[in-house]
Amino acid sequence: MKIFIINPDFGVTPEQMAARCHLLSVHVGPDVELHMECLVENHIEIDSALDAALAAPEIIKMAVRAxxxxxxxxxxxxxxDPAVDACREVVSIPVVGGGQASCLLAPLVGRQAGLLLADTARYAEKQLFVAQCGVDPARIAAIGGIEAxxxxxxxxxxxxxDLLTEAGKNLLAAGRVQVLLLGCLSFLGLAHPLSERLGVPVVDPAVAPVALAECLVRQGLKTSRKAYPAPPLRKRTWQSGQL
Incomplete structure (x- = not known):
């Protein structure tokens, strides 16, 4: 089984991507090959809705190539989950986003989860995002984070x-959540030590989509064309630029 991981940030080195794949490989079967590539055409890091929109064309092309x-x-x-719906329209293989996969896993280990972000300015955006992932917002009952x-x-x-530990303690102290969900894939590998410190389950948002993608492939599940019909066939052009 081969899983193609699209890292939508520009400038990640091959060595850094190989290191991430090595960390992720522990959580999948021995027959699973992980390959990661990042953006090369656009100098973008996903820190806003604008970044996600500008990165979308290259992400879609990478999914088609995969x-x-x-x-x-x-x-x-x-x-x-930049361009996740568009990718599902143009390929038949499963497309799994880190955000949706993580949000779907959290209710399996707790009644209400707390989401820890890497940017406190994006609380409102992510509160709406949870519902778009197919999760009742009541199941993600609190949002906190660090200023990274x-x-x-x-x-x-x-x-x-240490910052995540303090932020997690604050969410747990309010008594509304029993599990934590890390809201940035650069937190890869921190879920386990954070769980040990706080005594509650912590969902790793980098592991979740890779493990879920493996699960879908093993079950032979693909994207429904009833849900994501192929776009009408016609010529499409767009122009890249600077903003």
Missing amino acids: ESEGYDAVVLYCFS RGVDLWAERERVL
Whole structure:
């Protein structure tokens, strides 16, 4: 089984992507091959709705290429699930976004979950996003997070873990949630130590879509054309630029 992981941030090195795949490989079967690529045409990091929109054309092309190269599933390596619906329209293999996969898993291990973001400015956006993922907003009962702008999430892992610990304690202290959900895929690998510190389940948003993609492929499940009909055949052009 081959899973193609689209990292929608520009400038991630091959070594960094290989390291992420190595961490993820622990959570899938030995017969699963993980391959990650990032954006190369657009200098974008997904930190806003604008970024997600600008990255979409290249993400869609990468998904189409993945299917043509024989991959069994596509994973969007971002909690915002950029272009997920468009990708599902143009390929037949499963397309799994980090955000939706994580939100769907959280209710399986707790009645209400708390979402921890890497950007406190995006609380309102993510509150609406939860409903779009197919999860009753009442099941994601609280949103918190850390202010990670200016923080290297990979180089300062212990600091990030400490910040998440405090933010998680605050959500748990309110008594409304029993499980935590990390809302940024750069938090890969932090769910387990955070769970040990806080004593509650913590969903890793990077592991969730990869494991769920594997599950879909093993069951032979593909995207329903009733839900995601192929776009009408016609010529489409667009122009890339700077903003």
